[in-house]
Amino acid sequence: MKVCKNCHRIYESAGVCPQCPDGKNSDFSERFNSSALVLDPEKSQIAKKLGFKTAGMYAIKVR
Numbered sequence: 827m828k829v830c831k832n833c834h835r836i837y838e839s840a841g842v843c844p845q846c847p848d849g850k851n852s853d854f855s856e857r858f859n860s861s862a863l864v865l866d867p868e869k870s871q872i873a874k875k876l877g878f879k880t881a882g883m884y885a886i887k888v889r
């Protein structure tokens with residue numbers, strides 16, 4: 827599991843993060859504390875608070 831340090835999206839494996847604005851972020855971490863599954867970013871409080879824009883697994887804290 828890898829986490830994009832910029833947007834916190836969790837991937838099985840990744841080279842670059844397709845979700846980040848420029849689609850070029852390759853700064854990933856394998857160390858994160860807790861994760862959240864966002865099904866509907868429009869209705870999810872945690873998605874709004876942390877700025878998650880699409881459905882998926884996200885890390886709450888990336889180290």
Ligand SMILES: [Zn+2]
Binds near residue numbers: 833835
């Ligand atoms: Zn990202």
